[in-house]
Amino acid sequence: MARVAIVTGGTRGIGEAISLALKEQGVAVAANYAGNDEKAREFTARTGISAYKWDVSDHEACLAGVEKVAAELGPVDILVNNAGITRDGTILKMTYDMWKQVMDTNLGGCFNMAKAVFPGMRERKWGRIVNIGSINGQAGQYGQVNYAAAKSGIHGFTKALSQEGAKMGVTVNAIAPGYIDTDMVAAVPADVLEKIVAKIPVGRLGQAHEIARGVAFLCSEDGGFVTGSTLSINGGQHMY
Numbered sequence: 001m002a003r004v005a006i007v008t009g010g011t012r013g014i015g016e017a018i019s020l021a022l023k024e025q026g027v028a029v030a031a032n033y034a035g036n037d038e039k040a041r042e043f044t045a046r047t048g049i050s051a052y053k054w055d056v057s058d059h060e061a062c063l064a065g066v067e068k069v070a071a072e073l074g075p076v077d078i079l080v081n082n083a084g085i086t087r088d089g090t091i092l093k094m095t096y097d098m099w100k101q102v103m104d105t106n107l108g109g110c111f112n113m114a115k116a117v118f119p120g121m122r123e124r125k126w127g128r129i130v131n132i133g134s135i136n137g138q139a140g141q142y143g144q145v146n147y148a149a150a151k152s153g154i155h156g157f158t159k160a161l162s163q164e165g166a167k168m169g170v171t172v173n174a175i176a177p178g179y180i181d182t183d184m185v186a187a188v189p190a191d192v193l194e195k196i197v198a199k200i201p202v203g204r205l206g207q208a209h210e211i212a213r214g215v216a217f218l219c220s221e222d223g224g225f226v227t228g229s230t231l232s233i234n235g236g237q238h239m240y
Ligand code: CAA
Pocket: 086, 088, 089, 090, 093, 133, 134, 135, 136, 141, 142, 143, 144, 147, 177, 178, 179, 180, 184, 185, 188, 189, 192
């Protein structure tokens, strides 16, 4: 029987590439998304991967979403916590809502989803959880106290949860992408982005599939001895 995976934010950007990489690896993938129905329909038509709509910042919705996927595809073996948003601004301009939305989605979503899948993974003595952190959670970034705090939290969350899963066959790892060619990065003002790219030793933005291959490895049978680790994929921009 194929392994079953949920990829949050799995219909666009890095998440789409992860959904595809896992499918190529023979995994039955459920791609979660929160808002963009049209993109999700296009994604399913193009890839044959089913899309499931719920908001990862909503605890009850995560429990219900995981139950639905389990009923339709089977028990969830792999969780990729990829869903994330930005609400950038210096702290002078950042509202409490901008802080809370990012914390609830980017970090709260990891808790909500892990809480829903972890008991089953432990019972079945096999599981893979990959959390998508960020270079900006490692190094900080001007205008991102919310995002950097949430992503930094993901790295701590990963190390703590990995200790709870290790003896039960459940690995928990993080990937810290640098600046990847996605809609999220395209939203950075062009002059700011130009300065950022100039500081990337590899000399370009990353591509979503370059993150996805790392995720696919961590989710594979061969990844069983890797846990509690963070893989930085950032073109050399930050060496951690
Ligand atoms: N270091 C120091 N000063 C900086 C700075 C930096 N990195 N970036 C901007 N500034 C300064 C500017 O020079 C300007 O200074 P002056 O007023 O003296 O000219 C000032 O900050 C601008 O401040 P404002 O309050 O006017 O800021 P703003 O509202 O115009 O925009 C910003 C600020 C929203 C942070 C904008 O600079 C921005 O979008 N920066 C990019 C943030 C970023 O990298 N986000 C990543 C998104 S992608 C992602 O997050 C994915 C991932 O995981 C990598």
